[in-house]
Amino acid sequence: MRLLWIAATLLMMAPLVVTLWFSFSPDPFFTLPVSDWSVRWFTQAVTGEQWRQAFFRSLWMAGLSGALAVGLAIPAAWVSRGKAPAWLALYLLPACLPQVAWAMGLLPMAGSLPEGSRLCLLVVAQALLGFPVALLLIGLRVDGAFRMLLAAAADLGASPAQAWWRVGLPRLFPAIAAAFLLAATLAFHEPVLCLFLCQPGEETLPALVWPTLRSSLTPVVAALASLTMGCGLVIAGWALGVFGRWFR
Amino acid sequence: MRSTRSNAWLAGPALALVALLVVPSMVLLVRLSLCQPAHGVGFYRADSFTWENFTRLLSPEYAPLIGFTCLFGLAVMAGVLPLAWLLAWPLRASGGGRLMIGLLVLLAPRLAGMLAPLVALRLLLPRGVVSAWLAEVFLITPYAALVLLVHLRGIDWTVLAAARGLGARAWQVGARVGLPLAWPGLWLAGQLALGWGLGAFLGPDILGGPIGRTLATDLHHQAFDNSRWPLAAAEGVLLLVLVGAVYLVKPFGWTRENHA
Numbered sequence: 315m316r317l318l319w320i321a322a323t324l325l326m327m328a329p330l331v332v333t334l335w336f337s338f339s340p341d342p343f344f345t346l347p348v349s350d351w352s353v354r355w356f357t358q359a360v361t362g363e364q365w366r367q368a369f370f371r372s373l374w375m376a377g378l379s380g381a382l383a384v385g386l387a388i389p390a391a392w393v394s395r396g397k398a399p400a401w402l403a404l405y406l407l408p409a410c411l412p413q414v415a416w417a418m419g420l421l422p423m424a425g426s427l428p429e430g431s432r433l434c435l436l437v438v439a440q441a442l443l444g445f446p447v448a449l450l451l452i453g454l455r456v457d458g459a460f461r462m463l464l465a466a467a468a469d470l471g472a473s474p475a476q477a478w479w480r481v482g483l484p485r486l487f488p489a490i491a492a493a494f495l496l497a498a499t500l501a502f503h504e505p506v507l508c509l510f511l512c513q514p515g516e517e518t519l520p521a522l523v524w525p526t527l528r529s530s531l532t533p534v535v536a537a538l539a540s541l542t543m544g545c546g547l548v549i550a551g552w553a554l555g556v557f558g559r560w561f562r
Numbered sequence: 563m564r565s566t567r568s569n570a571w572l573a574g575p576a577l578a579l580v581a582l583l584v585v586p587s588m589v590l591l592v593r594l595s596l597c598q599p600a601h602g603v604g605f606y607r608a609d610s611f612t613w614e615n616f617t618r619l620l621s622p623e624y625a626p627l628i629g630f631t632c633l634f635g636l637a638v639m640a641g642v643l644p645l646a647w648l649l650a651w652p653l654r655a656s657g658g659g660r661l662m663i664g665l666l667v668l669l670a671p672r673l674a675g676m677l678a679p680l681v682a683l684r685l686l687l688p689r690g691v692v693s694a695w696l697a698e699v700f701l702i703t704p705y706a707a708l709v710l711l712v713h714l715r716g717i718d719w720t721v722l723a724a725a726r727g728l729g730a731r732a733w734q735v736g737a738r739v740g741l742p743l744a745w746p747g748l749w750l751a752g753q754l755a756l757g758w759g760l761g762a763f764l765g766p767d768i769l770g771g772p773i774g775r776t777l778a779t780d781l782h783h784q785a786f787d788n789s790r791w792p793l794a795a796a797e798g799v800l801l802l803v804l805v806g807a808v809y810l811v812k813p814f815g816w817t818r819e820n821h822a
Binding site: 315316318319321322323325326327328329330332333334336385386387389390392393404405407408410411412413414415416418419420421422423435438439441442445450496499500502503505506509510520523527528531535536538539540542543546547550551554555 | 571572573575576577579580583584586587588589590591594645648649651652662665666667669670671672673674675676677678679680681682683684685686700703704712754757758760761763764767768778781782785791794795798799801802805809
């Protein structure tokens, strides 16, 4: 079984390795074996104005989406109390819907919004996609012991706000940090809603890369994929590390 | 009473956002699917009403596309489930750092973004159904494995040893104890994989080529290349119906008690 697990893991990792390999190739066409290595595609990806703008746009939108997902997940985790009430299924609705159908439904809504506010709609929609992950992580921390600690703080004279601020939030912090980072990472990489809702000139990185990926693949796209992959994995590893250390 | 009210206040913001963003968009999608195309001015005629888009969608012209979409979804599920099982099973009893590393490995393909697997498959394979299928399997497996893992970790696996101790053979333990215990998790992971497989867009759009078209890619094509929003919306409604049907089916022998 362990061998099969290793084989499955290698299979899942193989595309990531191939992309990384290609992005360091000096040739614009992928030929094996790659004997020379170059960072020219990374330089082009980092210095290209439109890529850089799209990257930073994706970054701040992902940050806002992650923050919103966490802000919604903290009270929802408190209410769900480790159980799964029927209405909790509503929270999962955006993640379960076919994204193209949802995006198509959002399109007329976006059209009726004032100029420049499409990105706000996108931020909220992406937050709803990351919300189940945030709810799962924060919900794991809001357990019986957490509630007893808050009750103990209240018994010792703390007001509900003080109990939350001085006892609850510090204890929840690792889960909040992990949830924020994971929800933001998912929002950063989300392409379908961006493709439907972003207007020309305000594309996120996945929406900007999409036409290139569709028509002709260039090593610059591979370099961008490697960069976003590296960022995503480092942030996610950090998030899981923080969560794992505090969760023990 | 007070607790119920405060619960409503706490659960309210997320539910309100879901209600604000999902319900109106679904209503708009259905309304849009019942509009006439604009024929050059705008994207649809807002004051019109027609069943034309659904009639066209349910005609023999669209049967191959719908059939292929359903088959593609089933094939994605068939590819995802064994992989998800292989990735989740060894982590069912792990804890601490080992679990975190396992989770990172399990989620890595998704957290790395959709670009990396799509770039690699574009490099290594010719465009076609197999490439599109592989891409969707790569993108969906981490979620299915996570769902399966959450279920597997909630099971007391010492019953397997107990069954062995009572004289059951290895295959009997697997088939009569292990599988029934894991069944709800497998079912849920399968539903997710099938639901997302039916709505597959990324893999078929980038790697499918002309023969790998699904309802989702055709929706995008109709909306953005042909500017036929009503037909695209009708395709969206059909996708919703298909995926909704998948989520509404319950596993054999499912009751509220054994689910709890």
